[in-house]
Amino acid sequence: MVEEGRAIFLQIAQSVEDAILDGSLAEEAQAPSTNELAAFHRINPATAAKGINLLVDKGVLQKRRGIGMFVATGAREALLTERRTGFADRFLDPLLAEARAIGLSPADVADLIHQRTTSTPDPRSTP
Amino acid sequence: MTAVIEVDHLTKRYRETLALDDVTVTFAENAITGLLGRNGAGKTTLMSIITAQNFATQGTVRAFGAEPYENAAVLSRMCFVRESQQYQDESKPHHAFAAARMFFANWDQQLAESLVEEFRLPMNRTIKKLSRGQLSAVGVIIGIASRAEITFFDEPYLGLDAVARQVFYDRLLADYASHPRTIVLSSHLIDEIAHLIENVVVIDDGRIIVDTDAESLRGEATTIVGERSAVETFTLGRRVIHTDALGNTMAATVLGQLTEADRHALTQAGLDTEPVSLQQLVVRMTQHAHQTSPMNGASR
Structure with missing residues (x-):
């Protein structure tokens, strides 16, 4: 834990x-x-x-x-703002570093994200 | 932090052996401190001198601001659970508990009885017929139920199985939360107690090499893994306490918190980091202690 x-x-x-x-x-x-x-x-x-x-x-x-x-x-709103600000540092930088290491361009990564989000629906948006 | 135990320039010599070498350390009131170190490092000697069960060669010890030696007012407020506690041959666990009940003013009989049940301690067997684990349970029960203002547990877990050790940790933590007091826990099973302790004192070869709070020690070491030359470039000028190599891959454990800039540089260089547990850190430091200078937290 x-x-x-x-x-x-x-x-x-x-x-x-x-x-x-x-x-x-x-x-x-x-x-x-x-x-x-x-x-x-x-x-x-x-x-x-x-x-x-x-x-x-x-x-x-x-x-x-x-x-x-x-x-x-207002705590939830403040935390959301904080997490969104740190999102790029915490998640995108390592993602792009790995993508670069295996020869994927940022455009390739964007395509992959698009494919994934259309094939696996957001659990919260399904009825 | 208020110090409830003050050890000042304490030296203990057994003939040719220097068991404690000019030790100066304090223990914080109402905190759980882990006293860590290898066998023969001086942990038991230190605890036995604080509890006046052994003599100092030089230096002083004070508990509650007074010298413990032949001082009943101090000794009745301290409980020392030894790894090899001796009991009278024909006595049964309830005799040991009755003696503890007379000695410790804060003794909680109900707590002792519930612990006896949880540890499934046979009360009608003589102590010399108890298994090693059951014998340890007697000591652990006395240590918790005495509610002494200062309690020392010297490797109290010998022979206790994983379930019984978890009972010990959980009950100790719960009772400490409701009745805060000073606890010194000496253990080799560092991973098991790492989350319970607030402060860490590491003793090696009779000397204190770490004296800090556990949280500042966490993240104080990181293992950098990757291509050898990149690792060497990153670790240049840092305090490296251990290295391993496999072909062209190198793992170097460095001391010091990593900054955001460091993390960025590591990502850029394609290097990975692995956390170092308290146990790994203590192993590395006591393994290489002679090249490592003392590390003392500024926060204490």
Whole structure:
């Protein structure tokens, strides 16, 4: 569940962000507690707290004193913007590097993407 | 960070052997620290001196701000679960638990009983007839149920199977979450405990070679894999702690976090990166310790 070589608190923060992005954790809903995250991922609670604090600093989560952590209003939109900005760096650059290594031009890659998206429909758009 | 244990210039000499060589280290209050190192590196010696079960040749140890030696006020707040704990021959597990219950003010009898069930520990057998794993379970149960403010586990898992070890890790973590306290966990099974620990202290040949928080150590080493000359170009001027080669392919493990620029350069050069687990990193560092200078986190 937790992979090697990358800070665990970043992975915890990302797992919470992913839940907000896919809607399983709604805005204004209560986020899992530090101890719940620690027990679920089998990690040190201090590490889980560090991940949660990162999201509080980013404004994704809000602390309500005495109750717990809640997803901030507008958090999903902000995360979408952030992920879209980083999309090219994270996914396109490695894709194009591999394409170059095996002799595919950017146009070839674009064609492949087009073929794929027409042959495999987006699961969300099918009724 | 508040230090609950302070070790200052501690040296321990057994005749010709230098078990601890001028060790200065602190342990953070209410954190889980992994004390890692090879056999004979000095882990047990360090823990036994902190708990006043052994004498220092030189240097000082303080726990809760006071010297532990012959100091009941300090010793009653520390629990040391030894790998080779001795019990009286005819005693049964419940005798050991009764003794622990008298000694440790925070002892939780219900917790001990639920652990006995989870570890399936036979309570009516004498301790000398227990299997190695059952004997380890006795120590683990005392270590968790004592809820001592400082608890040392010295390779507590001998003979415990994978299921029982997972029970130990899960129960320790759960109890630590509800009752935060200082835990020092010495282990060779680094991969198994890597996610449980907040701080890492690595001891090699009686000296501290790593003292930092586990998160900053994660990603502190990366293995660069690819064509030999490209790997050599990239690793030039970096601290390489290990290399492997297969034909024209080379894998070099380098210390230091990679920057965005580094990642870009790696992609451009067609080089791959592989993460280095805490266990691999410790193995590499204690394997090559004599060429590696100490690495101490600035965050502590």
